[in-house]
Amino acid sequence: MESLVESTVRILLSNDDGVHSPGLLALYEGLKGIGELEVVAPDRDHSGASNSLTLNRPLTVEEHPNGFQSIDGTPTDCVHLAVNGLFDKPFDRVVSGINTHANLGDDIIYSGTVAAATEGRHLGLPAIAVSLVNDGHYHYETAARVVRMLLENRLALSLGPRSILNVNVPDLPWEQLQGIRVTRLGHRERAEGAVPMTCPRGKKRYWIGAAGEGGDAGPGTDFHAVRQGYVSITPVHIDMTRHEAMPALREWAEGLDALGGHNDGDA
Structure with missing residues (x-):
């Protein structure tokens, strides 16, 4: 949110739960009057889609009676296409949500809700991902x-x-919120094991196991804040380089003499 919101601001709303999600409708209703709102969301639930982009087929857009538009693709597809093709007027920011469940700690690696926001950011727009715990x-x-x-x-x-x-917002009435906490991402314990099952044709199938509980979930984390009734706001930087590891890695890589010899033409 690098600039003030004015009456002429254009906001793109998206999500990963699908165009018919009650969270998306609540977000649209809650932001009415704040500016020009456009909704472009997946035509079905794409939870866990992360930042996947559809490159192996064309995408279909459908407009619904309420003015929302849906795409037969991922959350990232929706934001990418909305910003780069569907509208003549540019957007000022992206809001993704309201996700039906939390996106805490490691969840953001898999989250389509966060992915929609990060795609907006990649395209130069300030972005917010919002989830209901x-x-x-x-x-x-x-x-x-x-x-x-x-x-x-x-x-x-x-x-x-x-x-x-x-x-991330606790599932509470407004008046019961304790306030806002700026937090860091916590970390979950290892996920539960895959759940085997047998399909009607007798073949073995698996459900992905449930996410682990918060392992690193103490004070200062997003997990801790929402447990205490606070809204958690975490700034997320999409740069996966571990900068503090680079000096040690450079020193280690200097010992890879075989590659250096190969580059010099040695056998």
Whole structure:
């Protein structure tokens, strides 16, 4: 959110739960009046799609009676196509969500919700991914109100290049939220084992096991904040280089004499 939100701002809304998701509708309703809203989302649930982009076939766009548009592709496809082809007017920012479940810690590696936001960022737009830490009450309106509050903040925010905000909102009524915490990503324990099953044709199949609980989930993490009733806001930088490891890696790589000899023409 590098600049103030004005009445003329154009916001692209997307998600990974699909165009018919109640979270997406709640986000749209909650942001009405804040600017021009356009919705482009997958035609079905693409949870766990991460940043996959469809390159082996053309994509189909369908417009729905409520004005939303759906694409038979991934969340990344939706944002990419919306920004680079579907509209004549440019967008000012992207908001992805409201995801039906949390995107905490390692979840962001797999999350299509976060992927939609990062695609917006890759295309030069400030972006927010927002998820509901669902415990069965489905307070989407609370998460939508949080997003509106963030967008209406009159203080400019500069996150730098390739950065988004990952927001997780406890599944509580608005008045029960404890506040906002700026957090780092925690880490989950190892996922549960794959669950075998037999299909009606007698062949063995597997369900991916459930995600692990928070292992690194102490104070300062996104896990801890939402458990305490706080909205978690984490700045996520999409640069996977581990910069602090580079000096040791360079020193280690200097010992790879065989490759150096090969480059010099030695056998």
